[in-house]
Amino acid sequence: RDPDISMATALRLAAVARDSPAAVSKLGRERASLCAIARPGGQCFARRGLVLRCQSGAAAAAATISKGGAADGAGAAAGFTVVMKFGGSSLASAARMREVADLILSFPEETPVVVLSAMGKTTNNLLLAGEKAVSCGAPKASEINELAVIKKLHLRTIDELGLDSSIVSGFLDELEQLLKGVAMMKELTLRTRDYLVSFGECMSTRIFSAYLNKLGKKARQYDAFDLGFITTDDFTNADILEATYPAVAKRLHGDWIDDPAIPIVTGFLGKGWKSCAVTTLGRGGSDLTATTIGKALGLREIQVWKDVDGVLTCDPNIYANAVPVPYLTFDEAAELAYFGAQVLHPQSMRPAREGGIPVRVKNSYNRHAPGTVITKTRDMRKSILTSIVLKSNITMLDIVSTRMLGQYGFLAKVFSIFEDLGISVDSVATSEVSISLTLDPSKLWSRELIQQELDHVVEELEKIAVVHLLQHRSIISLIGNVQRSSLILEKAFNVLRRNGVNVQMISQGASKVNISLVVNDSEAKQCVQALHSAFFENGFLSEVEEADLAQNMAPVLVSSNGAINGN
Numbered sequence: 199r200d201p202d203i204s205m206a207t208a209l210r211l212a213a214v215a216r217d218s219p220a221a222v223s224k225l226g227r228e229r230a231s232l233c234a235i236a237r238p239g240g241q242c243f244a245r246r247g248l249v250l251r252c253q254s255g256a257a258a259a260a261a262t263i264s265k266g267g268a269a270d271g272a273g274a275a276a277g278f279t280v281v282m283k284f285g286g287s288s289l290a291s292a293a294r295m296r297e298v299a300d301l302i303l304s305f306p307e308e309t310p311v312v313v314l315s316a317m318g319k320t321t322n323n324l325l326l327a328g329e330k331a332v333s334c335g336a337p338k339a340s341e342i343n344e345l346a347v348i349k350k351l352h353l354r355t356i357d358e359l360g361l362d363s364s365i366v367s368g369f370l371d372e373l374e375q376l377l378k379g380v381a382m383m384k385e386l387t388l389r390t391r392d393y394l395v396s397f398g399e400c401m402s403t404r405i406f407s408a409y410l411n412k413l414g415k416k417a418r419q420y421d422a423f424d425l426g427f428i429t430t431d432d433f434t435n436a437d438i439l440e441a442t443y444p445a446v447a448k449r450l451h452g453d454w455i456d457d458p459a460i461p462i463v464t465g466f467l468g469k470g471w472k473s474c475a476v477t478t479l480g481r482g483g484s485d486l487t488a489t490t491i492g493k494a495l496g497l498r499e500i501q502v503w504k505d506v507d508g509v510l511t512c513d514p515n516i517y518a519n520a521v522p523v524p525y526l527t528f529d530e531a532a533e534l535a536y537f538g539a540q541v542l543h544p545q546s547m548r549p550a551r552e553g554g555i556p557v558r559v560k561n562s563y564n565r566h567a568p569g570t571v572i573t574k575t576r577d578m579r580k581s582i583l584t585s586i587v588l589k590s591n592i593t594m595l596d597i598v599s600t601r602m603l604g605q606y607g608f609l610a611k612v613f614s615i616f617e618d619l620g621i622s623v624d625s626v627a628t629s630e631v632s633i634s635l636t637l638d639p640s641k642l643w644s645r646e647l648i649q650q651e652l653d654h655v656v657e658e659l660e661k662i663a664v665v666h667l668l669q670h671r672s673i674i675s676l677i678g679n680v681q682r683s684s685l686i687l688e689k690a691f692n693v694l695r696r697n698g699v700n701v702q703m704i705s706q707g708a709s710k711v712n713i714s715l716v717v718n719d720s721e722a723k724q725c726v727q728a729l730h731s732a733f734f735e736n737g738f739l740s741e742v743e744e745a746d747l748a749q750n751m752a753p754v755l756v757s758s759n760g761a762i763n764g765n
């Protein structure tokens with residue numbers, strides 16, 4: 199009976215009224231009013247500055263619901279409930295687009311914002327086409343095989359969905375012109391590369407939006423760079439800036455009020471704040487687009503639909519016995535992604551964590567599988583090891599001080615060299631006179647001159663240390679419960695010793711959920727398989743659970759007279 203509540207509060211109440219009627223059953227007529235507010239029409243009045251007065255029957259107490267309200271109510275205010283993101287694997291053909299449309303329409307109770315990646319392997323093909331254009335010469339640019347593959351896929355999809363080819367023909371012509379331009383210039387800058395790959399998402403979203411409209415479900419296409427996604431100007435790996443959240447909320451919300459239609463947004467893309475050019479958020483960046491929209495609109499849930507039954511205990515391409523992990527925390531998911539699990543973009547958990555919005559990883563090929571739910575906290579009591587991640591082809595540096603500098607002078611100097619060269623370090627293990635570390639391959643891969651760069655790092659470090667550069671190494675990351683680290687390490691080293699594998703570096707933070715082990719590339723896959731069978735397939739986890747249970751019960755016996763005896 200609050201006489202004056204904000205729209206955001208009203209919407210939260212409305213959501214409770216709609217989603218859990220039992221919790222508000224005593225409200226009777228008020229519940230009906232609240233449910234009405236949850237409908238798009240109800241919310242529009244308040245958003246436009248009009249005031250809703252909720253009269254409660256005989257009691258005549260009224261609640262005034264006025265515009266007010268924080269950004270966290272914006273999405274709900276416009277009626278949006280979830281973000282549904284579909285990756286390239288979910289959108290590889292016309293048949294898959296039909297499936298995805300059917301999937302979205304199978305949730306009539308939801309009003310989604312849809313985020314799409316490029317169709318199938320289009321991003322890879324665009325990148326390959328760009329690289330070929332650099333060296334093929336302008337007359338040959340039109341004949342690049344990947345260009346033909348991209349044209350064929352999009353035109354066939356359009357045809358099979360019964361749409362008009364004009365939806366993509368302009369993009370395909372411009373793409374060919376762009377490749378000719380690259381061929382003429384004989385160079386592909388990072389900025390041009392981002393513009394080039396943006397064609398994938400620009401076309402997939404236009405096709406899908408037209409298809410939904412054809413089915414009679416009103417949809418509206420958005421290019422993220424026009425929607426308000428403002429980023430740094432770090433082409434190929436841009437960061438989303440704070441201004442994005444209110445801008446995206448305002449635009450989606452305003453458009454919905456004027457003319458409700460399901461937004462179909464390009465994933466992966468943004469607009470550089472200085473250059474105003476198209477930027478991309480790093481490979482797999484559509485996950486980040488989805489979580490950013492989820493936070494901007496304060497939605498109930500962010501769904502990322504993939505081609506696997508959720509986040510699995512390891513990469514199914516490395517080991518087919520991988521099984522889904524039902525629950526993860528944002529920290530675990532971020533660590534997993536950062537250390538190489540392709541299933542999620544490394545930065546994508548940040549907006550979801552900040553907005554406190556659950557992320558659900560689902561399989562668009564198996565929609566009834568429960569998937570993985572990622573939240574801020576989860577019950578860790580039974581958790582030991584959650585997932586094993588492999589990051590291959592990394593470079594390790596073994597740096598031993600020549601003792602020219604004191605201990606902290608040495609560490610400071612080593613890290614300042616990496617800072618000067620703009621190279622990120624992944625994992626570190628250190629003693630008083632030596633440091634072993636691994637370098638972030640994604641930072642190196644995005645550059646052309648990897649070997650020269652590494653030589654330069656070594657040259658700089660050799661001024662103060664003896665340096666061994668060790669290539670073709672892999673990091674195996676054990677993502678698990680930090681409280682059980684001794685148990686995880688005991689088991690892991692047992693397995694590795696039995697397999698004759700020598701661990702070359704180990705790194706574990708104090709509070710982190712990740713233990714990283716460095717081994718040779720050549721033995722890494724076999725290690726992951728052996729570790730997976732030992733932890734997940736041989737009843738180990740249930741054995742530990744039983745042992746824990748026995749241990750917790752054994753020491754404390756309650757006698758019949760109620761006295762407690764330690765044992």
Ligand SMILES: Nc1ncnc2c1ncn2[C@@H]1O[C@H](COP(=O)(O)OP(=O)(O)O)[C@@H](O)[C@H]1O
Nearest residue numbers: 285286287504505506509510512513539540541
């Ligand atoms: N731990 C893991 N759990 C699930 N999938 C993983 C894992 N590690 C790697 N993958 C790979 O990630 C793929 C899904 O991610 P991605 O290709 O980015 O999907 P999408 O393109 O649909 O967004 C899976 O097909 C699988 O091969």
Ligand SMILES: N[C@@H](CC(=O)OP(=O)(O)O)C(=O)O
Nearest residue numbers: 285286315321481482483484
């Ligand atoms: N199409 C981009 C962005 C993306 O997120 O793709 P996917 O959702 O298919 O991983 C890429 O391939 O990197």
